[in-house]
Amino acid sequence: MSRYGCQSMAAPMTRVLMRRPGESLRRADPAEWHYNDYFDAEKAIAQYDAFVELVAASGTEIVWLEDTGDGLSDAMFTRDASLITRAGAVLLRMGKPLRAGEPELHGRAYEAAGIPVLGRLSGDARIEGGDTLWLDEHTLVVGMGFRSNREGVRQLNELLNPQGIEVLGFDLPVWGGEAACLHLMSVISPLAEDVYLVHSRLIPAALWSLMKERGITLIEAPEAEFHDSLGLNLNVMPLSPGDCLMIDGFPGTRTVMERHGIRVRTFAGDALCMACEGGPTCLTNPILREA
Numbered sequence: 001m002s003r004y005g006c007q008s009m010a011a012p013m014t015r016v017l018m019r020r021p022g023e024s025l026r027r028a029d030p031a032e033w034h035y036n037d038y039f040d041a042e043k044a045i046a047q048y049d050a051f052v053e054l055v056a057a058s059g060t061e062i063v064w065l066e067d068t069g070d071g072l073s074d075a076m077f078t079r080d081a082s083l084i085t086r087a088g089a090v091l092l093r094m095g096k097p098l099r100a101g102e103p104e105l106h107g108r109a110y111e112a113a114g115i116p117v118l119g120r121l122s123g124d125a126r127i128e129g130g131d132t133l134w135l136d137e138h139t140l141v142v143g144m145g146f147r148s149n150r151e152g153v154r155q156l157n158e159l160l161n162p163q164g165i166e167v168l169g170f171d172l173p174v175w176g177g178e179a180a181c182l183h184l185m186s187v188i189s190p191l192a193e194d195v196y197l198v199h200s201r202l203i204p205a206a207l208w209s210l211m212k213e214r215g216i217t218l219i220e221a222p223e224a225e226f227h228d229s230l231g232l233n234l235n236v237m238p239l240s241p242g243d244c245l246m247i248d249g250f251p252g253t254r255t256v257m258e259r260h261g262i263r264v265r266t267f268a269g270d271a272l273c274m275a276c277e278g279g280p281t282c283l284t285n286p287i288l289r290e291a
């Protein structure tokens with residue numbers, strides 16, 4: 001059985017790439033990295049450990065990247081620097097200049113784990129993994145905003161069309177501006193193959209229509225919690241279909257999901273996720289999800 005290949009958002013996650021925050025996060029200048037007043041490095045590291053326990057308890061094998069003090073404090077958000085397919089990994093190119101060194105870290109980890117690299121983006125292409133979402137195993141959608149662009153979508157099509165994968169790009173709005181992090185997955189979290197948690201107001205209309213055409217149930221999270229959580233209530237990660245992790249403190253969002261039969265478990269994430277603009281989906285890069 002192959003030990004890599006993820007072309008699904010919610011099939012049982014059995015292997016995942018993660019990086020535990022350490023010296024780089026401790027030394028990060030919050031103003032430089034656009035972390036906010038919730039930021040507290042020691043608390044964030046403790047919250048990360050609690051998150052890891054939930055992931056590990058599911059039986060998922062974690063492939064670790066180490067924070068050796070390289071200064072790449074956002075590298076704990078492993079979702080963003082590479083994309084795993086059944087044909088191998090694609091090393092991406094980051095829209096946030098401070099994160100430019102991350103794809104090579106992933107490349108080295110994949111080499112060590114025996115996972116082939118199918119290709120890498122180059123030149124003006126920009127794609128961050130948080131802007132990508134598998135609508136089905138043959139269709140990858142990309143949100144094009146400040147982190148991902150049209151040239152990135154073009155290069156992904158060049159790499160992935162021969163693998164039977166079509167890549168569709170949709171424009172994202174300005175929202176919090178160039179320095180902030182708005183990914184496609186900041187406004188859509190698949191919870192099961194055909195059930196997504198959404199913040200509709202920020203979803204490209206054409207993508208919203210495509211999801212409806214596909215028969216996907218769109219669960220609307222409470223507007224007030226989106227604002228209170230700085231958008232992190234929307235960042236919900238399935239360990240398997242309908243079995244999800246999110247940060248705590250947002251009971252309205254949890255309740256709407258539970259009403260749709262979704263199991264939700266929480267961890268404290270103010271100093272880690274709300275502070276650094278990334279939730280459980282961003283902290284994990286699934287290497288293998290299989291039905």
Ligand SMILES: NC(=O)NCCC[C@H](N)C(=O)O
Nearest residue numbers: 077130181183276277278282
């Ligand atoms: N997939 C994600 O939404 N990742 C979150 C990345 C947050 C990080 N501080 C960044 O600005 O890139």
